[in-house]
Amino acid sequence: CFCLILYNHKHFDLMHTNKYNCDLHFKVSRDRCSGFPLTTEGFAYLWSGARATYGVNKGRVCYELKVMEYIPVKHLPGSEPDPHVVRVGWSLDSCSTQLGEEAFSYGYGGTGKKSTCCKFEDYREKFGESDVIGCYVDFDSHEQVEMAFSKNGKWLDVAFRVSKEELAGRALYPHVLVKNCSVEFNFGQRAEPFFPLQDGYTLIGAANIENRVRGTVGPSNKSDCEILMMVGLPACGKTTWATKHAEMNPEKKYNILGTNAIMEKMKVMGLRRQRNYSGRWDILIQRATQCLNQMIQIASRKRRNYILDQTNVYGSAQRRKMRPFEGFQRKAIVVCPTDEDFKERTFKQTHEEGKDVPDHAVLEMKANFVLPKVGDFLDEVTFVELQREEANELIKRYNEEGRKAGPPPEKRFDYGLHRRESSFQRYDNHRGSRGGPGGSYRGGELNLLGCQLIQKSVISVFRGKLLLSAFVRL
Structure with a gap:
């Protein structure tokens, strides 16, 4: 499972994503603060998501995500759109790992778009390798819960607003979705943040454990x-x-x-x-x-x-x-x-x-x-x-x-x-x-055991049907 080590100012508190809350093809680095998806063969086409164990439903909290590296995927065709991209944000514990593609799942992507309920809209700047995105959620300042982002310390303004009545006290969890990128998180384990934080916000790892909400706990056996x-x-x-x-x-x-x-x-x-x-x-x-x-x-x-x-x-x-x-x-x-x-x-x-x-x-x-x-x-x-x-x-x-x-x-x-x-x-x-x-x-290879000679083999696709023509001499 995907694990994160989080510290507060007085002691460290071990925190990890729920075993149910990350994709099988997301790999965790030994430092437990960074990770990357599988990218071999068909995995390079796949999104891979992970969510933290604890969420919040009160206060003004944030975390940082750094896009560490674009993982080489030369085996992908040149026509593949956005082979390297990250989407980061917040979601409910009950949401799928596909961030921004259902209700109560809110993401800001490297394409410069924001999304929720699978609706993609222009938001602010694109981001990519070596960029640091700050993810902010504010439960206290307004009638609505507000989610905003920053890029390399630059405030990008509010991206999402959701009514507290709709959330009904449910917690929002840090969530990342990646494709062919390695990422590093700062939930509070670093001595200093990557960039200065917005006034009034606390890194989630520094928030009191009483103010966090534990996600679903997986089976132990x-x-x-x-x-x-x-x-x-x-x-x-x-x-x-x-x-x-x-x-x-x-x-x-x-x-x-x-x-x-x-x-x-x-x-x-x-x-x-x-x-x-x-x-x-x-x-x-x-x-x-x-x-x-x-x-x-x-x-x-x-x-x-x-x-x-x-x-x-x-x-x-x-x-x-x-x-x-x-x-x-x-x-x-x-x-x-x-x-x-x-x-x-x-x-x-x-x-x-x-x-x-x-x-x-x-x-x-x-x-x-x-x-x-x-x-x-x-x-x-x-x-x-x-x-x-x-x-x-x-x-x-x-x-x-x-x-x-x-x-x-x-x-x-x-x-x-x-x-x-x-x-x-x-x-x-x-x-x-x-x-x-x-x-x-x-x-793409056709191997027939017991065949001494394959004279001709043609594979074609027409309207989703696979037609195979082979002339074989035994």
Whole structure:
């Protein structure tokens, strides 16, 4: 987790962000006062956020943030907008780490814009490497709570005003969101601030502990943590259920692990990538999948609560993905609507949301769909629509439908493409990162085991569909 050491004038008070309140891909430096995001491969597209453990709901307090370094990301395409940027400000403990993109989340970005509720407006000057931003909040001077900023000691005036009635006594917490930048915080641990502070304000680390509000405390043992594994076909309603469940249980701070969640962290000015992305979409999807696989590995080592939002219909995938979470409360959530509802949801996803899953991929998942059972890697299985008996009968029909539609096993090649998760195509990577006996697609390379000669291979993308043409002589 992201940790900060804060001192006051008489003694030091160890303070750190809640284990639920920073992104998995944010790394903390040893001094616990600075940090940086992962930037390898697809992580360079992602925002990474962290929030302090304590917030305030009274007084006039502040903190400083210094943009230390732009981390090199030469692997990003030249068309990538704002590859290095920081957003800093305040938010409620209950907000997501995407600062400035929801209510009660207030950020000032290096682009010179301020944002809340995902509304971006011109504010003041741009800022970047080596700049120091002062973040001020005033609960005492007016009927409204005011948030203002400074740049390198220069006062930039009030950016946000929110009524005390709306806040209802809730505390605002220091919050930072970064993309490919390392940052250093001053909450009071430095002998002197980076720049002189505005009169009447106190660094949050120097404020009395009685005037701070502790954020949500995370579990101390793995046995108190949950991993909920969603199970179901694409478009069946898994993401909808996961999102609602997380919202209904805010105290658990669920981390949703899925490519939909990854793509949310790839937004540009609050917009999802498919609306403003000029590069090759299939490559971006591959990068998102790589990020997700690595995040799952990181997640298994941290005491948090998770929802694994993938299809997970293959029995081998269910076992493999739950194994690293031994010691957690491992539960499967099966979303199996009636066939009529499933077809209706698929139509809506394709025609209204622009998400499209190739028919051959769905048929293969139907052919291999296995309902999970309580056993050595699952403590509990919950059916949220059709219950086990009805779901079992429908899955048997799907198994038969998929097997009849698919090619004979001896002619089927596993190209490793359609079993990877994406924001459009949430498939099981059920044979791991190396694919299976067929082969795998990694970094643009197509490897087919047992093939002596590949005469021609063409990959093209048209309207979100991946068309693969390969002529292979065995």
